[in-house]
Amino acid sequence: MSVCQVAAGTPVRLGLVISWLAYTVVALTGVMMIWGLITAAADKPPGKAQLLFAAFVELVVVVQTLIASANLVLGFRPAEFATTIGYLIGIVILIPVAWFWANSERTRFSGVVLAVAALAVLGMTLRLLVLWTPPVLR
């Protein structure tokens, strides 16, 4: 059946686009997490570049969710459909909320708040990747 999907083309190829985007999100959230912990260790609130970077990470996450949603609409079915939708919504919400929460009291702990959100998005993206990748390509 997986072979047929590969032969049919579209869904699996689109799935692979998601894979590299997901790895990009994993790398970006990894950097965001470490950056947050570094400013916390230095006893500084997050700087402007750091906040802009978090906004950029969110942008990539949103793009990923949009492309994934388009794939679902086109008929791609990951391992657990409902769970996948949950993750796709969850990863979009976390960084903006953390961004606001980190900025409403700017201390060293703001960086840790950003790191917590980054780690959560990283974990959810890894899980999403497992659900998304067809078993034949895993």
Added chain:
Amino acid sequence: MSDPQPRPTNSGPGRVLVAVYGVFALAACARAAVQLTTKFNDAPLAYLLSAAAGVIYIVATVTLARGTATSRRVALTAIIIEAVGVLVVGTASLLDPPAFPSATVWSTYGIGYGFVPLVLPFLGLAWLYRTRPGTYAH
């Protein structure tokens, strides 16, 4: 001279605690929503407990974030229930695995979430104790 007002629970390290509670509120609620809507009959008890965990995390997140004298009391109750919940469900999931066929946040003491659900209520209690009325804010 003691300060009659408690130190706010939503300041300093408390902001990180609120962030972690928020992530778990999202995780537990999303998970429960998926479980209850798609496979309720597989393990009704486990999934209802999953939903209860989600509600408790929401209450703890909101009350710790508000940080008023009243919300402290509600937070204390919620976090005590949370501590009992993770210990009881964690133990029950080891003793009766068939009742917990797919993991809830509290299964095996939160092993699927790096045991954070096991540690979190005790961090919450420690934070409520540190910010108890009569202690000075710096």
